[in-house]
Amino acid sequence: METFKKIVKSYDAIEMKFLIFVMAILVVVTFAQVFTRYVMGAALFWSEELAKYLFVWISWLGVSAGLKEKEHIQVKLLPEALHAKGHLKTEKGLLILIDLLWFITSIVVLYYGFIIVAGQMETGVYGPSTGIPMWINYLCVPVSAVIVCLRLIGGMIVNSYELVCMFRRGGR
Template structure:
């Protein structure tokens, strides 16, 4: 249970920190190689790009976990105060539907990439691994949205002040 609790609390942020650190270090080495050593690494920018893609999609899940995604607060103020928590929940449900749509469509792209067997030009990684980032990120976001919706339903009066 402790592993599950740790995963629930720190999974996305830990992976995002590792990816951001690796990407920063990798690109710093590339800059050093290019401008100081006069040689360029052929694979570093591609790998940095792939780290960034995975970082973005896992970051979406972290934002959903923290309930910190962008919302239009001014539109929320148009609703009566007692209805505002339920409007926020409706927004979360719509986001959940979008998450499921992205997981479904990205899975078809992954399957196609696996059939084609395409690899990246510089490092030769199978492209389905790169294309899996939206599927994995939005699958995690789906789980986080379900957690968020359940929490908001149990605590409708405990919503953030900017939301109600």
């Protein structure tokens, strides 16, 4: 289990550094756009489109980072009630079930994300000002879904391991 946690921790660091890097590029591009438009009187024709693409990628990849930090909107009423009453095994089981439902939803998003990307690849549409193929922008959906699925699998493994340990120790 310790090796697994080290792998996850290494991935977490890579993911966070990548998100910070992309955010830094977004800030620089946006600043350059504002500077050239309002100070120099001429806008960079490609910067707005690139900023939109970067923002979309940050948003979708941020889903995984939010999952890692457990910062997504969720209804905690039942898990907190179970925890307060000392039903820790039931709470862990519920958390595994919630992750499983989210995993199934992510598989659906992955499937339809690939359909959208394939459609964009077939049409050969490019961004009007950047010339970037549109499928690259849409690729963030299935990529994010895969990352979320992997993170959910990891969470389910950890929760299942902890649940098995609870059963071995006995108690509620």
